[in-house]
Amino acid sequence: MQIRPIIGVMGTHEEDPEVIPLAQTLGEEIARRGCILLTGGGPGVMHAASHGASRAGGLVIGILPSERRSPLPGYPNAYVDIPIYTGLLDARNVINAKTPDIIIALKGGAGTLSEIALALKAGTPVICLGAWHDLFPGRIIPVHTVEDAMAVIDRLLS
Amino acid sequence: MQIRPIIGVMGTHEEDPEVIPLAQTLGEEIARRGCILLTGGGPGVMHAASHGASRAGGLVIGILPSERRSPLPGYPNAYVDIPIYTGLLDARNVINAKTPDIIIALKGGAGTLSEIALALKAGTPVICLGAWHDLFPGRIIPVHTVEDAMAVIDRLLS
């Protein structure tokens, strides 16, 4: 088996109706391209992207903050195929930032911001979809639609 | 997709002819049961187990100490399907210990010992194959053959 690209999708753990459909479509598109989806494995954007990828037959990795024996509510979500139990709490965000070939960040809170920052530090390309556009101009890749996000991914992976 | 069990195989990163064939057979047997193999993603036992699992059509996760942009020699090995770049150096051993449903430890050095210890602390069952039998009697599961190791796994997963 050849190593398939891993695309990370980061965003709020809340059920925000503004971004949940975007996350789901992103997950689907990532899976359709034969890429592996990586998220933090929880609710909100993580759940929606995982659902989308799963529905399109893709493989879903969840990088979990907790240990196997002390699961956090909502982790792993129902669409995670490969739960990585880190027991590192917030420090697992570095793995979300470093493992993917590319990450896409949606609207989110401090956790999402930390993942963008850690990804930039690690050299992982960061596509910001509909949010975070004023952050580090020239270093993040701002896009406004899922189509544009996927076009950037296609270009970066080609 | 249902979550498939993850079995970790730990052991020396050296090309030790005493354990390489065991590791390869373990990888094959793990894959044949439809389980996912997890290793530290490098050379020696990690490479051999990954080779075996890959040959049997299995999925192989490598939990790498390094970052994507600063790979260590031999990491990931050629049979890793899903490289998890942690950038945590030795602290990635906690993920090797906490993510699998069960780990099998072969002959190894201080790194392997740390994974056994961290797994015991986390409550992950630890099967020790042909080594480490005097360590924590009653807490590790000592076996002498690959067949016995797989029989223990079959029992624990049933």
Place this chain on the structure above:
Amino acid sequence: MQIRPIIGVMGTHEEDPEVIPLAQTLGEEIARRGCILLTGGGPGVMHAASHGASRAGGLVIGILPSERRSPLPGYPNAYVDIPIYTGLLDARNVINAKTPDIIIALKGGAGTLSEIALALKAGTPVICLGAWHDLFPGRIIPVHTVEDAMAVIDRLLS
């Protein structure tokens, strides 16, 4: 000995003349209040704050990304009294964010941003001095001078 408050100072590792004097004065003021200074232990803002604290007789902790046997250039800087070798690379930023009672962030790059974000996530109060004021309005505490930063600290610790 009573536990003394720990104040973190975060900012660029570059020798930026705009912030180096601020960092040095912050270090001095922190030490004069009997607080312990915590930084990432390296160059730039970290060095300047440590220098200031050391000159004022304070205690300086450096949370280092590297291991003792593989030091990174500039880590620990000359004024670190207590070098904490983590070997966690960027993941040590969570310790910078979680250990202090309060952190002060100056102008910086992606590393500093990750520390602000992780501190907000962990509930550590974050004072932003002359930078980052548009980030998470209402969640960070924006100030324009060292005096104002120290006044906030005095208030938070009282």
Place this chain on the structure above:
Amino acid sequence: MQIRPIIGVMGTHEEDPEVIPLAQTLGEEIARRGCILLTGGGPGVMHAASHGASRAGGLVIGILPSERRSPLPGYPNAYVDIPIYTGLLDARNVINAKTPDIIIALKGGAGTLSEIALALKAGTPVICLGAWHDLFPGRIIPVHTVEDAMAVIDRLLS
């Protein structure tokens, strides 16, 4: 201030009457030599060593598994001067293993064993006092008394 050596003391978190007095005397002797004591910051051996060091006027660092806002029972113990909140759970053991110039391990469980193993991997000298003598012959330094442990430390630091 010159950097003072940091000596780590590792051992069971239980109140084991066999080792508590040894840990307390070790803490005292470490402080008397002007060294800094580092422990995991909790109960049992960690508490006893910290008590001893504190009584002798020494400085005590505690590397805590938890976050500041979610303290674990017994962490930090009453004699910790510098609580390092990592939020890394068991992964904080790598810091216990990598930060000290030397570690002394007493009787303990899987956590202690992981610290010995990680220290050996990192190249930190490991003195084993009254336990673990059969582990990695030639790599750990076995001693039977506190006096012998301190003599080894004096020699290693000279």
